[in-house]
Every structure is written in C-alpha cells, then in structure tokens.
Amino acid sequence: xxxxxxxxxxxxxxxxxxxxxxxxxxTVVATPTFLHRSSSQQTRFSPPLLHKQQVFATAxxxxxxxxxxxxxxxVVLSDSYCTETSELDEIDWEDLGFGFISTxxxxxxxxxxxxxxxxxxLQRFGNIELSPSSGVLNYGQGLFEGLKAYRTEDDTIxxxxxxxxxxxxxxxxxxxxxxxxxxEQFVEAVKETVLANKRWVPPPGKGSLYIRxxxxxxxxxxxxxxxPEYTFLIYVSPVGNYFKEGVAPINLIVEHELHRATPGGTGxxxxxxxxAAVLMAQSAAKANGYSDVLYLDCVHKxxxxxxxxxxxFVVKVxxxxxxxxxxxxxxxxxxxxxMQVEERLVEVDELLDADEVFCTxxxxxxxxxxxxxxxxxxxxxxxxxxxxxxxxxxxMLTRIQMGLIExxxxxxxxxx
Numbered sequence: 001x002x003x004x005x006x007x008x009x010x011x012x013x014x015x016x017x018x019x020x021x022x023x024x025x026x027t028v029v030a031t032p033t034f035l036h037r038s039s040s041q042q043t044r045f046s047p048p049l050l051h052k053q054q055v056f057a058t059a060x061x062x063x064x065x066x067x068x069x070x071x072x073x074x075v076v077l078s079d080s081y082c083t084e085t086s087e088l089d090e091i092d093w094e095d096l097g098f099g100f101i102s103t104x105x106x107x108x109x110x111x112x113x114x115x116x117x118x119x120x121x122l123q124r125f126g127n128i129e130l131s132p133s134s135g136v137l138n139y140g141q142g143l144f145e146g147l148k149a150y151r152t153e154d155d156t157i158x159x160x161x162x163x164x165x166x167x168x169x170x171x172x173x174x175x176x177x178x179x180x181x182x183x184e185q186f187v188e189a190v191k192e193t194v195l196a197n198k199r200w201v202p203p204p205g206k207g208s209l210y211i212r213x214x215x216x217x218x219x220x221x222x223x224x225x226x227x228p229e230y231t232f233l234i235y236v237s238p239v240g241n242y243f244k245e246g247v248a249p250i251n252l253i254v255e256h257e258l259h260r261a262t263p264g265g266t267g268x269x270x271x272x273x274x275x276a277a278v279l280m281a282q283s284a285a286k287a288n289g290y291s292d293v294l295y296l297d298c299v300h301k302x303x304x305x306x307x308x309x310x311x312x313f314v315v316k317v318x319x320x321x322x323x324x325x326x327x328x329x330x331x332x333x334x335x336x337x338x339m340q341v342e343e344r345l346v347e348v349d350e351l352l353d354a355d356e357v358f359c360t361x362x363x364x365x366x367x368x369x370x371x372x373x374x375x376x377x378x379x380x381x382x383x384x385x386x387x388x389x390x391x392x393x394x395x396m397l398t399r400i401q402m403g404l405i406e407x408x409x410x411x412x413x414x415x416x
Contacts, residue, residue, distance in 0.1 A: 018139040044387045055291040093206040096240030098363065105196035106188045109181065113219070113226055117181045120189060122196050125235060135217025135227025141173045142216035142272040148208040149194045149236075149415070151201045152403035157194060160401050162187045165213070172269035173215060177226040180215060187413070189213075193234045194416055200238050204402060209241040210363070216272075242309065242363040243291055245396075247369025249382070250291035250359070252307060254279045254348060256375070259298035261305060278308040290357075294372065296348060303345045310361030312369070314346060314354045315389045354378045356387030366394035 024100045073247045091101070102125060109120030135141040145165045166186035173180035181189065186232040190211055194201070213234045217227030243250050258281045260274060261267025267274060281293045294312060297303040306312060340414050349358070357369035371380045381387065386394060400412065 011254045096207045098239045098242045101237045103197045103200045107193045109178045113228050113354035131220040133220040135221050140273040145213040147211045150402045153204050159413040161411045162190050175269045197236050210239040249368045251371045253285050254374040255293045283309045302347050310359040310364045312355040315356035
C-alpha cells in the first residue's frame with residue numbers, strides 16, 4: 001500500500017489550503033520513530049522536547065525602579081513607550097525573505113569571569129565596541145541562539161518556548177567555559193527586546209520577528225584562556241522564509257568529504273565556530289543549484305548528521321506502519337501523531353529509499369525536501385510540495401506558534 005493510501009486521512013495544510021481542516025485522523029497508526037542523535041545533536045532547536053514547560057506570565061511595562069521586580073537583570077522601557085503605536089514601517093511583507101533588517105533596540109548585559117550577570121539594559125540598536133584582543137575574536141569563545149516572535153490576529157505577540165533556548169545557552173556556556181544568564185534573565189531579556197521592537201513584528205501570517213541572543217567573551221585576552229569579561233546581547237530582525245523556495249520543496253546534496261562535527265568536539269553546542277565550517281560546501285552547493293548540504297558522520301562517512309542550517313527527518317512506510325526516522329529532536333510530542341520514539345543511526349542508503357523527507361529548525365520551520373543527490377545519484381520525493389507527514393506537522397506547529405489553535409502543551413509565551 002502506498003503512502004497516499006496509508007495517510008489518506010491526513011488533512012491538507014491549513015496555511016497552504018485555508019479552507020481545509022487541520023484535525024488529525026484517529027485512524028492513522030504510526031510506529032516506531034527511529035531517532036538518531038549525532039555529535040551535533042544540540043545545534044538545532046525548533047523541535048521541542050517531550051515535557052511540558054512552565055511559561056512565564058505576560059510581560060507588562062513597569063517602572064525600572066520598582067522594588068518588587070522579579071528580574072533584577074532587566075531594565076524595561078517606560079510606560080509611555082508601551083503605548084506607542086505598533087504601526088509598521090514600509091516593508092514588503094509579501095516578499096520579506098530571510099535577511100537582516102535593522103530595528104530599534106537591542107539588549108546588553110555584561111559580567112566578569114567567575115561572576116554572574118546582574119544588570120542589563122535596552123539600548124538603541126547599533127554597532128558595539130570590542131577589543132581586538134577579545135576572546136570571541138581571537139579564540140571563538142562565543143555562542144548564539146535563535147527563536148521567533150509571532151503576531152496573532154488580535155495583535156498579541158507570542159514567543160515559542162524561550163525557556164528551552166535559555167537552557168541550551170547555559171549548557172553551551174558550560175562547554176565553552178563561559179558564565180551565562182539564568183533562565184529567568186534570558187526570558188525576561190527576550191521579552192523586553194521584543195516589546196521594544198514590537199512594531200517590527202510582521203503582520204499575522206507574513207513572517208516572524210527573528211530573535212538572536214549572543215553570548216561572547218568580550219574581554220581582552222592574549223594567551224589561550226577564558227576571557228575576563230562576557231557580554232550577553234540580543235538583537236532582532238523581521239524575517240520571512242529561510243529558503244528562497246519558500247514552502248516549495250528544497251533540493252539537497254550529500255557532502256561525504258567535508259564534515260562539521262567530530263566526536264568530543266563542540267558540535268553538541270551552538271558555538272559560533274560550528275557554522276563557518278559549512279560555508280565552503282554550502283557555497284559550492286548553491287552555485288550548482290542546490291538549496292543546502294546534508295552532512296555525514298566523520299568516522300564512518302555513511303550515517304546522517306544534519307543539514308547546514310537545520311535538522312532532517314526521513315519517513316518510510318511499510319504496509320500500514322509509518323517508520324519515521326528523526327534526527328536531532330522530536331518536532332511535536334509523539335502522541336500528536338500517535339508515534340513512538342526509538343533511537344538509532346540511519347545510513348545514507350536508507351535515506352535514498354525513503355518515502356518522504358523534510359527539514360526542521362527555528363529558521364526553516366518545516367521545509368519539504370524535493371530531492372537529494374548523493375555521489376551523482378538524484379532521488380526525488382513526492383510529487384508537489386509537502387508530503388502528508390510534514391504537511392500535518394507544519395500545519396500544527398505553525399498554528400500553535402501563531403495562536404490559531406489552543407496551545408495545550410504550554411509552548412507559547414504571550415506578550416501584551
């Protein structure tokens with residue numbers, strides 16, 4: 001039985017076909033999910049974890065001198081700023097793309113080595129000063145995160161699981177010998193930055209406000225050692241689709257010589273050095289008409305790792321069972337699609353025999369893969385656009401992020 005017959009009860013994507021329902025059919029049985037976690041398992045974030053998260057109360061504007069403020073690290077804007085109109089600048093929201101657009105404010109907080117972050121502030125967006133001998137410039141002692149804010153139809157702003165970004169930053173900071181903000185400081189700083197730049201959040205369904213937190217060794221150091229001072233900074237930019245194809249299928253090429261992660265290395269944290277390593281292979285791939293590069297493990301050169309900028313998922317159907325090989329994190333809780341999770345490595349040959357392939361990540365959301373080329377052999381997936389599994393996942397995920405359905409998982413944080 002083919003995949004279309006097995007998944008006949010999956011409903012069309014809400015955002016692609018607004019007139020259709022997005023409910024999940026209870027007749028679909030999906031078992032087991034094979035989950036592969038590579039040495040770079042923490043370098044992507046969009047897929048949530050499998051436990052519910054406690055969310056923080058709606059952020060409100062208050063005087064910075066309030067003695068009962070729960071977050072001592074954040075300096076918030078005055079009440080008068082909070083009443084500022086959310087009128088949007090003249091931007092072509094229909095063709096936004098994924099490029100940097102300068103906004104109004106950024107957030108900055110500093111601390112010394114061995115200390116803790118204790119006071120931060122919103123500043124007008126602009127260039128920053130760094131010593132030529134700073135740890136981040138000389139030794140790459142830096143991390144970054146990525147998350148998004150969405151505007152709903154009633155003009156509410158929603159964040160998607162910022163606590164998990166905060167936790168991952170702290171894990172990465174430990175690996176890189178850096179102090180880091182607490183989860184509460186991180187989330188509050190994100191809230192303050194988004195509210196200060198509220199007018200830059202795209203209209204509902206037109207994109208999102210990409211949030212980029214940075215943690216870097218800003219202090220001067222000449223010998224190889226942790227920097228004496230650290231800066232935590234957040235800036236934002238309105239964005240549209242990451243790939244130029246939008247929600248159309250992307251085309252990947254498998255890279256089997258160059259690698260981006262090694263056992264025992266820093267591929268498991270979101271350090272800045274992880275990304276420069278992909279530029280050579282990615283540039284060559286794009287010059288030859290591909291959307292991005294899929295990397296293999298550096299030891300055996302046959303197990304899938306990840307794409308330059310996102311995770312990859314592989315779906316295989318056997319009779320009436322859906323085998324879903326998933327990499328670097330589960331996109332939605334298993335019960336939403338009645339799938340079980342099992343972890344194992346997946347060889348590239350299995351990928352070439354898949355029924356459906358798609359990518360996920362904060363920036364790319366869910367992107368269907370139209371073809372993958374490996375050693376000159378090109379394999380295509382599906383006929384046009386999303387396969388039934390990725391379609392359903394995309395619909396549910398984006399509808400939660402944009403407040404179109406009830407968030408039963410408590411994944412979103414609402415800003416007034």
